[in-house]
Amino acid sequence: MSRRRRFELPTKKNSTFTLNITSMTDMFTIMLVFLLQTYSTSEVQIIPENGLRLPQSASMVNPTEAIKLSLSKEALKIDQTKIADVKNADFLPQDLEDKDTNFIKPLFQELDRLAKSESEKDKAFIKEGRILLQADRELPYATLRKVMYTASMAGFPQLKLVTLVGE
Amino acid sequence: MSRRIRKIKIDHNGEFELDLAPLLAVMVKLVPVLLVSSAFVQMMVIESELPQVVNEAIQRQEQQPTPTNISIEVETTGINIVVTVKGQDKVETIPLKNGAYDYDMLHTKLVAVKKAHPDIFKLELHPDGKVPYDEVVKVMDAARQARDTNVKFPVFDTKQGKNVETHYMFPEIVFANMMEG
Numbered sequence: 001m002s003r004r005r006r007f008e009l010p011t012k013k014n015s016t017f018t019l020n021i022t023s024m025t026d027m028f029t030i031m032l033v034f035l036l037q038t039y040s041t042s043e044v045q046i047i048p049e050n051g052l053r054l055p056q057s058a059s060m061v062n063p064t065e066a067i068k069l070s071l072s073k074e075a076l077k078i079d080q081t082k083i084a085d086v087k088n089a090d091f092l093p094q095d096l097e098d099k100d101t102n103f104i105k106p107l108f109q110e111l112d113r114l115a116k117s118e119s120e121k122d123k124a125f126i127k128e129g130r131i132l133l134q135a136d137r138e139l140p141y142a143t144l145r146k147v148m149y150t151a152s153m154a155g156f157p158q159l160k161l162v163t164l165v166g167e
Numbered sequence: 168m169s170r171r172i173r174k175i176k177i178d179h180n181g182e183f184e185l186d187l188a189p190l191l192a193v194m195v196k197l198v199p200v201l202l203v204s205s206a207f208v209q210m211m212v213i214e215s216e217l218p219q220v221v222n223e224a225i226q227r228q229e230q231q232p233t234p235t236n237i238s239i240e241v242e243t244t245g246i247n248i249v250v251t252v253k254g255q256d257k258v259e260t261i262p263l264k265n266g267a268y269d270y271d272m273l274h275t276k277l278v279a280v281k282k283a284h285p286d287i288f289k290l291e292l293h294p295d296g297k298v299p300y301d302e303v304v305k306v307m308d309a310a311r312q313a314r315d316t317n318v319k320f321p322v323f324d325t326k327q328g329k330n331v332e333t334h335y336m337f338p339e340i341v342f343a344n345m346m347e348g
Binding site for chain 1: 191194204241299342
């Protein structure tokens with residue numbers, strides 16, 4: 001009995017194939033245009049805080065270098081360092097001055113330290129007293145006023161409110 | 168001796184493939200760089216970056232305080248526009264509309280106030296402590312400049328010695344009750 005030979009697919013030896021990359025180039029071109037549109041030309045990059053919803057405004061002024069304060073429903077921070085806790089849209093009583101309830105003690109201490117710090121005090125934004133404030137849109141003005149009041153008491157009267165683009 | 172001219176045959180219907188590989192290589196490198204440095208959320212700041220003429224007018228107003236003062240009181244029940252001329256207060260109230268602040272009405276009234284007092288650029292803001300920050304920002308937006316590009320206000324340019332036009336209304340907004348207890 002003779003064995004049948006296994007069927008083999010006819011293969012072309014020495015054949016080459018070319019990958020069609022036209023559609024891939026199209027896709028990358030679209031991506032490139034989109035990314036160039038969203039490319040930020042601002043000199044200062046602000047990283048949005050987690051769980052903090054900024055208000056929208058028609059203002060189109062780019063932020064400048066300043067101390068970055070963020071006030072969310074949970075905490076008040078300078079850059080990423082927590083300064084004070086926020087509970088029920090207000091500061092805790094132990095963080096506030098007894099006689100002056102608008103005065104946030106830890107914020108004043110930190111701003112005062114930055115203003116007097118040897119490495120920081122020569123910076124233009126410290127000299128001019130500039131602050132970029134990111135605050136949650138739902139917080140009441142009374143809470144914000146405490147931050148503004150304490151900042152101006154610490155020698156930082158130039159407060160710039162960070163907003164999202166759009167009306 | 169006869170010369171034979173050889174005709175070079177050009178194949179006009181011939182196809183060739185453009186080598187897109189180098190272009191793709193550039194894009195593959197560019198896309199991650201741009202992805203890292205792109206700002207998907209654009210953030211701006213509320214600040215008055217004004218034309219020179221308007222800035223000068225604000226400085227003049229600060230040096231020579233006029234007897235006129237314009238302020239906005241943002242209450243939980245509505246918004247009051249208080250115009251004080253020579254000690255006399257004139258209050259205009261904008262009540263809530265469907266439970267929300269009526270920003271269109273506020274803007275219309277502020278345009279009328281600005282037309283009546285074109286030399287005033289400073290506005291005092293008195294928000295109530297309970298008013299959300301978002302509403303305060305919207306009030307500031309309504310007051311800063313005219314939304315209708317056709318609406319312009321005269322401002323005196325000292326260099327040209329004549330009035331020029333600007334769409335800024337009250338770009339200098341001051342939180343007047345910040346130091347209050």
